[in-house]
Amino acid sequence: MSYVQTVRQQEIKARLAEQDDKSILRFITCGSVDDGKSTLIGRLLYDAKLIFEDQLANLGRVGTANGKELDLALLLDGLEAEREQGITIDVAYRYFATAKRKFVVADTPGHEEYTRNMVTGASTADLAVVLIDSRRGILPQTRRHSYIASLLGIRNIVLAINKIDLVDFRQQVFDDIVADYNVFAEDLGFTCIQPIPMSASLGDNVIRLSEFTPWYRGPALLDYLETVELGPLELDKPLRFPVQLVMRPNANFRGYAGQVASGRVSVGDAVLVAKSGQCSSVKSIVTQDGNLTSAEEGEAVTLVLSDEVDASRGDMLVSPTARPFVADQFQANVVWFDGNSMKPGRSYILRTENDSVSATVTALKHRVNINSFIREAAKSLRMNEIGVCNISTQSPIAFDAYSENRATGNFIFVDRLTNATVGAGMIDFPLRRADNVHWQATDVSKNARSAMKNQRPAVLWFTGLSGSGKSTIANALERVLHVRGKHTYLLDGDNVRHGLNRDLGFTEEDRVENIRRVAEVAKLMADAGLIVLVSFISPFRDERRMARELMDEGEFFEIFVDTPIEECARRDPKGLYEKAFAGKIANFTGVSSPYEAPNNPELHLHTVGNEPIALALKIDKFLDLRLGEK
Template sequence: MNIEAKRDEVIERLTHSGGRGVLRFLTCGSVDDGKSTLIGRLLYDSKLLFEDQLNVLERDSRKHGTAGDEIDFALLLDGLEAEREQGITIDVAYRFFATEKRKFVVADTPGHEQYTRNMATGASTADVAVILIDARKGVLVQTLRHTYIARMMGIRHIVLAVNKMDLADNSRGRFHEIVAEYLKSAESLGFESITPIPMSARFGDNVTRRSDAMNWHTGPTLLEYLEDLDLDTELRNEPFRMPVQWVNRPNLNFRGYSGMIVSGKVSVGDAIVVAQSGLAANVSRIVTADGDLETAGAGDAVTLVLNQEIDISRGDVLASAEQRPEVSDQFAAEILWMANDDLLPGRSYLLKIGTATTPATITTLKHRVDINTYEKQPSRKLEMNGIGFCNVSTARPIAFDPFREVRDTGSFILIDRFTNQTVGGGMIEFGLRRASNIHTQAMDVSKERRSQIKGQKPTLLWFTGLSGAGKSTVANIVERKLAEAGLHTYSLDGDNVRHGLNRDLGFTDEDRVENIRRIGEVGKLFVDAGLLVTCSFISPFRSERRMVRELVDDGEFVEVFVDTPLDVCMERDVKGLYKKAQAGEIKNFTGLDSPYEEPEAPEIRLDTSKLSAEEAADQVIAHLRERGRLG
């Protein structure tokens, strides 16, 4: 068959495969369990490979393969040179194939623990997880880890693919031994189905055809199972949810709200609400690129036109009027941590859920999960690849569903605010009742009124820098001069607050984060009282300083970086701390064995190795006067 004819055959197969829709699945498990080989076998047996692809595969099998003179199907997916040299999968490889019954998108995910985040990425969009187990090795730690992550990511159906049965003499007893061991751990996770299949991906046994060597297996082959699994009914039976991606207004005569329906269905005439505001309307049109629809469901990209104009923006969630999501700024969630730096309660991250993004803080880490036993263990931080149950607080209320009910509106990612990298993935368990029971009490005397009485504009002066830089000294002089001028002030000092408010905190990274979080909240209260507040804290992390800045209104936070060189600070060593740190008597000392992240754009920068404390204080006061903060 020539290339043109083969191409036409492949296009025909992909275009006209059966009407069961697209099924997304991933292969996962430990290293060398045969994930890439399995997908390569599926692609090969589906007859969707071109002649030139087969030629390259045969050539690469001779150069890099591990199957002797036979084709090494794993090389179809292991495209990175590093993967081929090591025989492992590092990245997530996606492939598209089709049979007469259905189309498939398959993700081949890495088995190494260090690439767990890649596996989670593949699982986040999958409907089914095919978890491979080497019949010789049995259930491993990474098998359990990937099973747990699959459950976290909302996968409801598991195929337990006991692979390399040819290397275990196609033993029925060995197969059932592995299945029993796996089910002992996995059944408690609440999957809708777990389907065990014995197979040999290398030879195709029970992959796309039944195995004569394992005729004792009466269940489906892998391909039969994937072709027949019904997922459309599950999604359409969920409540209607559509995060708004875009307000579509090409002209004055048309206004629509565009997005993808993530669950349920909607019809013309249906009553819907904006989840966050509760504003209601009826659907008058469902517009798509191919024309209007009477009904649309999960997976459809549509533009909804309503019978009246209501306030809707990107990030809002449109929902069924009868089945509304929760709206809260606090909830409990299970989090998979994927960054090298630990998750620290109290630190501010960006939380993205659907099309909405908002600052968020992990207020409490309730426990971490031991991936070997699924037991809950106490912990104060989450390390890379750790899984923990946390309370989360967002800067504004968001609409969500428990993850077990609606996957897309119950999951979120956490983003580092400075690197913009995804550092965690979360699944919401439930809203916190305390959030709905607590309301803001309106007060007759406002911050503006208190400021007016005092004749000044409230300001939070945040002095940051290394120990010995002169923060407290300069801040003390600033407050004294402001008070002498008849202004109303208060001072919060790093050492003083540790005698009372923060006496329970040490100097680990997580304690430093909590230290600044508490001070930020106290400083916010003093600003609300209309005061000029000086805060003197090393505050080594940019994230926490930014978090405090966002607690108050624009213009009310002034970052003063006391930028004194480390050698000058060590020479001063007023409190003898550097000497103790160098002698090993103090651990986690900022500037030596704990990092200090310098401000990138402080409002004021002071070098006390060149300025006297009085001169530095005068510069601060001059800045406040120029900005009109002193009345």
């Protein structure tokens, strides 16, 4: 049986054009656990007749006072774990359209442990529907999600006072919650807060106004979503074109592929490479479907320039008259996701729209108390906490303030070991010190200094438990090298704490800073051409990795002085283990604080049954082989 076309091609094109002309509203639902976020979106889709029959067939039913009703939350809770537990875990996206507008809705989880997923959903949203259970009022997660929405640039809020049926549709309950919310949200910078009393499970004030709330004079939810004013597409913003890939299919073509993050670009426009300052103009705009005369925000294109410029992934093509910041130090708001706390001094990978660099939090200026929004002093950020930080990157990056451009003002932190996303940030501004501090060129190089000493510089990093023999072996090795005429310096953990690091304690945060400072000193000494012996417990792999990455290739040697803790306690040269086991010393490595043994050290020394001088001679022989010296 042949198919008979019942809709003319012109009608199809007209309908597609009509859809293209509709504005798009991206919004999220957020709030605390069991406030009804998934049910609300399910009800919205169901009452608007935007659910297919096969989807309805897969929905379960839940008991209500009136019998069995469809479990509309299952439309959004698609993961098996979500259906089993009756909670939202991941961000669930749904796309739908009405006669007036197209929508992208992100249903975000309410549990505190999944705050990172709420950040993901809010990062591209224009509006947030904040749900509040009428019976419970404002909860800490309501405050947290509202604060994060504010940080992420959301300016329109729908305050959905849900489950109003369970408080007998009382206006006083609604008015009290609205008043409480307006008080704490006063300083969050929202442009508009639209409160709506509703029952997501029954549909009151979701699609149409409810007869049970005659005292409410505002719009139903869908009416408001269809008519809320959005800011115009911000094409008047300066051009920001992050380069994702350099296209070189042949010797005659060189194009820069990416997506226009903001603004508009046309053939003939002048552009500038943000980091280098090189200028050119757009020769052509290439797409798979043919060349364009212009491209605007959101379009993925390849730009061909009139001149050969040095640009690659990580660079940004911008308007020459409105440049972004280019700096290696800036202040940012950070939301921390990971179970392991964020610690100033620890090295992470910082990723922007198109760039990836090593970065360190140089200072945690304050943490935000999510209940009172008071700024509190803190040394670290725990999971789901929010703070303001100063950040230093290994090399400069191009960025805008997040308040000016959400696409080029955001970043994520990635753990160097696990590759997990551990935090997200919104940049405030570059630090002025970055403008005032520059590298000063010097005429005498590291090679010249080491050549005068007739040796290659090296950093020998001794790590192991307290009492393992690190300092004894390092001291013996320095004597051997001194006899051989080598220029050395020994940095010992205890000695350094009498001066450079006398202000640091033994918390995890202070230990991270302890190693950061010592690594920087070792780098300077290596630059002077010395062989540097560093004897520190340095219990964390991340900090030892950070120290390695500061040095030149082939210059850093990790030496694991491996001694069982029982043997260290037996030796106990300073009487520390006895006190630690008695609970008199807090944060003692191996007892009340962890030690992360090296995975692949250059040398693994077992001290039991070996004399320190024998191990020192073993290291000396190893150095001869690795440094190519006789």
